Amino acid sequence: MTEQTTERAPEGPAGEPTPTPEPTPERPAGPVAETDAGPVAETPTERSAEPVAPRRTRRVLWAVARWTAAVAVCGGVGTGTALGITGLDRDEVPGLATESDGRWEYPRLVLPALPVDKPRPFTAANDGEIHHADPRALLLPAPTGATPDPKLDGGFVSTEAYLSLYGEEFRGELRKSLSDSTLRHVVARGWTMPDGTRTSIHLLRFSSVAYAESYGDVALEVDGTSGPKALPLGVETPVPEALADDVEVPDTRAYVYREKKPYGAEQTRWAYVQAGDTLALITQTRKGESLAVPFQQTATLQNQLLG
Structure with missing residues (x-):
């Protein structure tokens, strides 16, 4: 092995040695170190010149970064799960x-929406209790899973179509x-559910x-003690009922009926809602009951949409 000699360098102004260029040593066959650029041979001079503290610092920083990222990911997953559960209805959460x-x-x-400067039907500024909104927009939409009735698609229908009920x-x-x-x-709007x-x-x-109330009270007799005078097609005897007390709508009147047993292959339920200038007829018919x-x-x- 070739010996290396190093002369003492003269000191500089601060008393520190001024480095002088060292002769390039021969690269002996020694251990091989792996780097990003590939395997290279290490020499004693290169190992002694390698800064140890900076490499340790880099390793610590990379470890801290990895743990920080892991904590952030776990925190995000946990938060997402919590928000997902709180955003679900009770019957959508497994176990609940x-x-x-x-x-x-x-x-x-x-x-x-209402036309500009037009009030809601039951407000102090609307003594006539007029619905200024488009009547088609006041129809209840069909529920999920329903098959729409193409003849009752939420648009205008004739008087004869209504009377056919x-x-x-x-x-x-009634026509007169x-x-x-x-x-x-x-x-009108109509639909059929999967259960028929x-x-x-x-x-x-x-x-x-005044005309709306007269038609309901006189022609239909919706508030009669023995039930309405005009009955839906196929119904012989009505039985008065009532809507739930905890969902009453102010300023409207609701009259609810069902077909009394014995009835034929299907049973009918129907209701009238008198709301200002508008009268609603809701009917449901199902095979069996x-x-x-x-x-x-x-x-x-x-009823709520009309009130």
């Missing part, structure tokens, strides 16, 4: 599911009453609240 009570899943309801023996008198009461519009329940909603808008829960829900939601 509750048995359905039969209610349907309706879209979130929003009151329709009643038995033939009632249609003549509607002709005398200045009926303005009839809009058929629903239809008709909104009748009159020129004033018409279910009370979805009917009460549907009638209540339509």
Whole structure:
């Protein structure tokens, strides 16, 4: 091995040795170190010249960075899970599911926009209790899973289409009453649920609240003690019911009925909602028995839209 000699360098102004260029030593065959650029041979001079403290510092910094990233990821996952669970309904969280009570899943309801400077029907500025919103926008939308009725698609329908809901023996008198009461519009929406329940909603808008109330009270006798005078098609005996007390809508009147047993292959439930200048008819028919829960829900939601 070639010996290396190093002369003592003269000291500089601060008493520190001034380094002088060293002769390039021969590169002996020694241990091989792995670097990013590939394997290189190490020499005693290179090992002694390698700064130890900076490499240790870099390792510590990389470790801290890795742990910081890991903590951040875990924290993000935990937060996301918590937000995901709190954002779900109770029946959507595993282990917290509750048995359905039969209610349907309706879209979130929003009151329709009004023309400029037009008030809501039951406000101090609207003595006539007039619905200034488009009547089609006041129809309850179909629930999730429903098959829409193409004939009752939420648009305007004829008076005869509305009258077809009643038995033939009632249609003549109702037709005359509607002709005398200045009926303005009839809009309707209908659908069928997977269990076979058929629903239809008709909104009748009159020129004033007086005409709307007269048609309901006189022609239909919705507030009669023995039930309404005009009955839906196929119904023989009505049984008065009521909507739930905890969901009453101020300023409207609701009249609810069901078909009394014995009935034929299907049962009908229906309700009238008198709200200012508008009268609503909600009907549900189902083979075997018409279910009370979805009917009460549907009638209540339509009542809220009108109030």
